Amino acid sequence: MVSEPENQNENTTNYLRILFMIAGIALFLVVYFSPSWPDAVDPMGKHFSLSREGKGALAVFLLAGTWWVFEVLPIGVTSLAIGVLQSMFLIRPAKEVFKDFMDPSVMFIFASVVIGLVFTKTGLTRRLAYKMLIIVGEKTSMIYLGCFVVTAALTHVMAHTAVAATIYPLLLAIYSLYGEGNKPTRFGKGLFMGMAYVAGAGSIVTLLGAARAAVAIGFFKDIAGKSIGFFELSYYMFPIGWIMTLLLWVFFMVFFKPEKKHIPGLKEKALQLYSYMGSVTRKEIMAATIVLGCILALCLRSFIPALDRIDKTAILLISTVLFFVFNLLDLKDLEEIPWNIILLFGGAMSIGFCLWETGAARWLAVNWLVMFQKANWFVFVMSIAFFVLLMTNFIMNVAAIAISLPVALVIAPYLGVAGDVILFASLVTAGMPFLLLVGAAPNAIAYDSKQFTPGEFFLFGIPASIMLLAVVAFAIYILWPLMGLPVTVAG
Secondary structure (H helix, E strand, O other): OOOHHHHHHHHHHHHHHHHHHHHHHHHHHHHHOOOOOOOEEOOOOOEEOOOHHHHHHHHHHHHHHHHHHHOOOOHHHHHHHHHHHHHHOOOOOHHHHHHHHHOHHHHHHHHHHHHHHHHHHHOHHHHHHHHHHHHHOOEHHHHHHHHHHHHHHHOOOOOHHHHHHHHHHHHHHHHOOOOOOOOOOHHHHHHHHHHHHHHHHHHOOOOOOOHHHHHHHHHHHHHHOOOOOHHHHHHHHHHHHHHHHHHHHHHHHHHOOOOOOEOOOHHHHHHHHHHHHOOOOHHHHHHHHHHHHHHHHHHHOOOOHHHHOOOHHHHHHHHHHHHHHOOOOOHHHHHHOOHHHHHHHHHHHHHHHHHHHOOHHHHHHHHHHHOOOOOOHHHHHHHHHHHHHHHOOOOOHHHHHHHHHHHHHHHHHHHOEOHHHHHHHHHHHHOOOOOOHHHOHHHHHHHOOOOOOHHHHHHHHHHHHHHHHHHHHHHHHHHHHHHOOOOEOOO
């Protein structure tokens, strides 16, 4: 029998759900049916009009953001609504809209999730988890740190999406030993949200952590005529990535301090469980070999031009095919795929392309940046970093950089700002979308743990984002100039 307080809580939740659902619809209707909005005008006097389709893109953007944050529907279903609204209100052709749901980036996430699945099924995840616990010991603060350091380090050599998918089942194995079952705890929230945040922090350090850096550097070369090398990027990004990793450890120890300081007997239990597993099995070796082979091929793409012509998604999907070829997975395992997360990223790609192709994103960027065209150089650079931070929570981080860099680089010379610092500051904030699950694949993968809600992720992402901006400010004003990065140029 359900108690009266539980009924009241359920009714309150339903009322709030209906309220936020209506709020999202109201935002959509108000923006979509509003009169034409003024043009955005860049510093060169060029006008950027907001078309009906662009206004429609902003309307869908606001509805999706509201529904995602407050989870009025399953997040994957909200993504489907994004496609439906674009088609029904003639914002984009249906063929383009729904093609985004099978974009190579979405399939890359699918392949990454399958890697995590095979690691779990073969037992490789539990073996790694027990080994880590034997090393870090029984203090929950050290378990946090150990998980965060391993996650950050792995993103230096492989895509952060693949890292998150690999680490996620390892965290599940670790959390199962915490003694609280599957119920949400502060330790669980910190462990999984922390993994997502740190995956972003580590991914900024090299070109291998995510596609955004390579694309942005190529884009920067076309605009500014200057090349940024592999090791030059890492030189300036390494301290920022690791400062953020350590600060995030402190952040989660403050906001999600584990209920238990120690897990008594954990080390002995981990040793015992590890010994029970026996020697490494043939399936574990085969799974590790396939994954490492794909990772090696992805890494070599940055150095071998012939490999660079092959899309990274195709390379990673080879692992999925081989898992089934060698009977490491079977048909039933496909039912274990978290399709809610895959759909979420299909919707994220769709709204990103919608904002980009309709010109709505560029209209937003120009309006934002021209407000700072006469500001102090430091304020101007921070305004770019802040804009990219906000936009990368909703659309592809590469697109967020691509729409802001051209305008920023036009304004920069008038304020005596070097283009390099604009690029690096943008790359830092583009790598760490701490507000919305759709901002990065690791966020959504962590959400599958059911340890936190989208609202909690958003709420705690606010102080984390403020901390990130403080680190960017420190880098721009103090650290990077000391390391030799040109921040200002002669007028």
